[in-house]
Amino acid sequence: MEIIKTTHLTKVYSNNGLEVKAVNHIDLSIEEGEFTAIVGPSGSGKTTLLNMIGGLDDSTEGTVKIAGTNINSLSENELIDFRLKNIGFVFQAYNLIPVLTAKENVEFIMLLQGLSEKERKQRSEELLNHVGLTDKLDSRPNQLSGGEQQRVAVARALASKPSFILADEPTANLDSHSTSTLLDMMAEMNEKEKVTFLFSTHDQRVIDKARRVITIEDGKIIKDERR
Amino acid sequence: MKMIFKMAWRNIWRNKRRSIITISSIFFAVFFAVFARSFQIGVYNKMIANMVGMYTGYLQIHQNGFWEEQSIDNSFIPDQSVLDLLHDNKDITDFNERLESFALTASDNLTKGAIIMGVNLEKEDGLMDLSPKLISGEFPAHTSSSLLISEGLASYYNMSVGDSLILLGQGYHGASANGIFPVSGILKFPMPNLNDRLVLMPILAAQELYAAPERLTSLVLQIDKPEKLNKLKKYISKKLDLEKYELLDWKGLLPELVQTIQADNAGGVIIIGVLYMIISFGILGTLLMMTAERMREFGILISIGMRKSKLILTLIMESLFMGILASIIGISVVSPVRYYFNRNPIRLEDQAAESIEAFGFEPVIPASLDMDIAMNHAGIVLLIVLICTIYPIVTILRLKPVKAMRT
Numbered sequence A: 001m002e003i004i005k006t007t008h009l010t011k012v013y014s015n016n017g018l019e020v021k022a023v024n025h026i027d028l029s030i031e032e033g034e035f036t037a038i039v040g041p042s043g044s045g046k047t048t049l050l051n052m053i054g055g056l057d058d059s060t061e062g063t064v065k066i067a068g069t070n071i072n073s074l075s076e077n078e079l080i081d082f083r084l085k086n087i088g089f090v091f092q093a094y095n096l097i098p099v100l101t102a103k104e105n106v107e108f109i110m111l112l113q114g115l116s117e118k119e120r121k122q123r124s125e126e127l128l129n130h131v132g133l134t135d136k137l138d139s140r141p142n143q144l145s146g147g148e149q150q151r152v153a154v155a156r157a158l159a160s161k162p163s164f165i166l167a168d169e170p171t172a173n174l175d176s177h178s179t180s181t182l183l184d185m186m187a188e189m190n191e192k193e194k195v196t197f198l199f200s201t202h203d204q205r206v207i208d209k210a211r212r213v214i215t216i217e218d219g220k221i222i223k224d225e226r227r
Numbered sequence B: 001m002k003m004i005f006k007m008a009w010r011n012i013w014r015n016k017r018r019s020i021i022t023i024s025s026i027f028f029a030v031f032f033a034v035f036a037r038s039f040q041i042g043v044y045n046k047m048i049a050n051m052v053g054m055y056t057g058y059l060q061i062h063q064n065g066f067w068e069e070q071s072i073d074n075s076f077i078p079d080q081s082v083l084d085l086l087h088d089n090k091d092i093t094d095f096n097e098r099l100e101s102f103a104l105t106a107s108d109n110l111t112k113g114a115i116i117m118g119v120n121l122e123k124e125d126g127l128m129d130l131s132p133k134l135i136s137g138e139f140p141a142h143t144s145s146s147l148l149i150s151e152g153l154a155s156y157y158n159m160s161v162g163d164s165l166i167l168l169g170q171g172y173h174g175a176s177a178n179g180i181f182p183v184s185g186i187l188k189f190p191m192p193n194l195n196d197r198l199v200l201m202p203i204l205a206a207q208e209l210y211a212a213p214e215r216l217t218s219l220v221l222q223i224d225k226p227e228k229l230n231k232l233k234k235y236i237s238k239k240l241d242l243e244k245y246e247l248l249d250w251k252g253l254l255p256e257l258v259q260t261i262q263a264d265n266a267g268g269v270i271i272i273g274v275l276y277m278i279i280s281f282g283i284l285g286t287l288l289m290m291t292a293e294r295m296r297e298f299g300i301l302i303s304i305g306m307r308k309s310k311l312i313l314t315l316i317m318e319s320l321f322m323g324i325l326a327s328i329i330g331i332s333v334v335s336p337v338r339y340y341f342n343r344n345p346i347r348l349e350d351q352a353a354e355s356i357e358a359f360g361f362e363p364v365i366p367a368s369l370d371m372d373i374a375m376n377h378a379g380i381v382l383l384i385v386l387i388c389t390i391y392p393i394v395t396i397l398r399l400k401p402v403k404a405m406r407t
């Protein structure tokens, strides 16, 4: 099943009169269960593309369809609710709510979804187990390493049972050990539980783990390979 | 909701120092405002009690229209239902019947206008505190027709107890009201306008003089809990036939006092207003910093699916927590202080004391214990906090997640 479809997706920034096509007519289709990396040099438009796919930024032109819904036509609140239901986000860093513990951070998103306390507790513990943080349930983000924080972020993203997980350079701030731990974990979830991942990266080791690699340059797809 | 509560609470303690400074400043504002107002209101209450106890009482019932035209023709015979109403109310300790009018007094070749009050002297002693003012002679018996005259009047006529005074006036519906009455006592009032022209006589004698048997000009209610006045007034005016009677409280009876208080009050309100202004800027500053520091967090919360309205709710809760916490501390600290100064009022000294004592009043400033003062200021503080919270609210309403997260 097709989960993400962009059609002529375009973002134009104008910097003091100068137009920059950060994303230039991108047509992209992501199927359920993919493990896809968007790669490209700095400034090529990866972040801009992912933000539009995630409904965090408006497009100048073109549309984004997520699981059949054209998200460009949603109102602000509808879009927020849509994100809550369908998209799991992992950002580059400082993803977590600083005043909540790891477990509460994971629970928080389920709370927004209206799940019962019992379900929240059970699922958050399960997910944090899964990302190897059983002994850090009650730690606050500032008591966790960067890699541990990113693992909590992945657990949180999964907690809402989204259609896919969107991650913009999730390993950019991590050392190589944490990077491979996180990536192995993501790959395992993808394989065993068919969780769809779409992430951007600079990092060759991350690229090596991806099953599909889309290369963009100057806002255009220049290569799209599956392995 | 529990989680949102938890978040709000923890967010306050995220920047401990800043929150403590903010809470302390709010606390100080509440403390100072309540403290200052307690004394101000305390002074007013004391002033009111003094003035009211001098002459008017807190509440009076007249025939409708009497206050506009204070003539004996506007006197009335109270219905039994009115008397029952006053008898049956526990908040009314007693009520005094009065027949008041004017008359020309004369003795030898001198004359002078005077206020003639026909009263129940025993009851008036309770209200106007007459016994200590009696400088010579004695109170006339209820059924006698002797007079108590003020000291100013006595010295004007060079009179002493046992002499007689002529009264010339107009009685009910044009009857003539003339008579000659023995003086049985002399009263010294501290207020010149009473001391120069007041004549008291037993009400029966006054009713006879004015050809107005059983008639009264006013019923003066005595109450011992002035803080219940408004409730009592409302209650009585509901029961009273307002076509026939009018009900005036001290504000209606003593308009000059109301003006004096209002003028003085304005000064106090301005000082407290300035204080609140300063505090508002402090709170606003805190919220501005807090908002700037948390832009990324707000961006993430909205990105992962928190509606702006919910986020705003947490911020309002944070602000309210701080405001309520500070108010609670403020009120709990100020309450014993107020209580102390209520029990041990500040005693004025030297000139200030003398000028007050000259009017026969105690030169003390007791703090008011009125809980409304504390509640009002807690309310004001919460309102200020909420108004300042408009800034982060507007920021969030305008927030674009992508922009917020780039910071």
Ligand SMILES: Nc1ncnc2c1ncn2[C@@H]1O[C@H](COP(=O)(O)OP(=O)(O)OP(=O)(O)O)[C@@H](O)[C@H]1O
Binding pocket: A013, A014, A015, A020, A021, A022, A040, A041, A042, A043, A044, A045, A046, A047, A048, A049
């Ligand atoms: N808010 C903005 N205003 C103007 N230009 C912008 C804005 N955001 C991005 N751009 C421009 O759009 C282009 C694409 O930026 P983008 O951040 O998407 O690149 P990227 O591939 O994510 O880069 P990096 O690998 O460094 O994160 C760049 O030329 C950038 O300068």
Ligand SMILES: [Mg+2]
Binding pocket: A046, A047, A048, A168
């Ligand atoms: Mg980027």
